[in-house]
Amino acid sequence: MARIVFDLDGTLIDSVADIAAAANATLAEVGEAPLSVDQARSFVGAGAVVFVERMARARDLPDPAPLVPRFLHHYEGAVTQTLIYPGVEAALARLEQRGHSLGLCTNKPHLPTQAVLAHLGWADLFDTVLTGDSLPQRKPDPAPLLAAFDALGTGPSIYVGDSDVDAETAARAHVPFVLFTPGYRTTPVEDLPHTAAFDDWSEIPNVIVSLGV
Structure with missing residues (x-):
């Protein structure tokens, strides 16, 4: 897995x-x-x-x-207007049911990250969480992403993100990058290096299967 x-x-x-x-x-x-x-x-x-x-x-x-x-x-208290993208929770549950390990790697600082995860009821959702101040480096330096993978043990590595920073991070970490196209990117999809792309979270379990894992 x-x-x-x-x-x-x-x-x-x-x-x-x-x-x-x-x-x-x-x-x-x-x-x-x-x-x-x-x-x-x-x-x-x-x-x-x-x-x-x-x-x-x-x-x-x-x-x-x-x-x-x-x-x-x-x-640190900015959580009340944040929305979960449709289909995210069901998709994450399906991935977990299939035996995949799930981690989070964000440039958001620790306290705002913990606040929004608690607000959404996600405090225990991920097996590891790396934030923008967990290490001296931040994305697009690959160190936080690689640390997140290391914390998840062994197995194929896949990074899912939405932005130019995420694409560069995955490339520098030499891992497959799956791009969520409705996110906050500033570059056209065709100009961002990615292994696969999706625009609906119901698609992500099948995207992962298409990558051979």
Whole structure:
């Protein structure tokens, strides 16, 4: 059976409304105009610090560093508008029933990750969880993804994600990448390296079978 590791934001959950709310609460504290949801979505993927850097650049703020703790404060409780993509829970249950090991590897920091997993009733869903501050490195460095696979034991490795960062991470880790196309990517599907792609979570069990595991 396979070791299957998933990204979180834009892959399993649509959390951009909560992320935008945390960003806009931060910007309001320093007298700046809010981001649109589309802007916030385009900034997601490389971790909280990079998100704040992009947010600050969008508002011509010269020093993003003081905004990081403000943003994290709001981000840690930003769960109420997050939605699970349709079919995710049923798909994960089917994969688990087939004997696959399931892990999570996200650039979302630990506290916001734990908050949203608890909110969704997923605190015990994954066999391992690597977050954006679990290691000194973050995706697209392959170290967190490889650590997640190592924690799951042995077996074929498959990474499921939605973004440019996820595609690069999988390529650098030399593992098959399955792309969820409705997520937060900024590059056309045909320009992202991937082994397989899907747009409906009911498809993922058959996609895994098509990879020979």
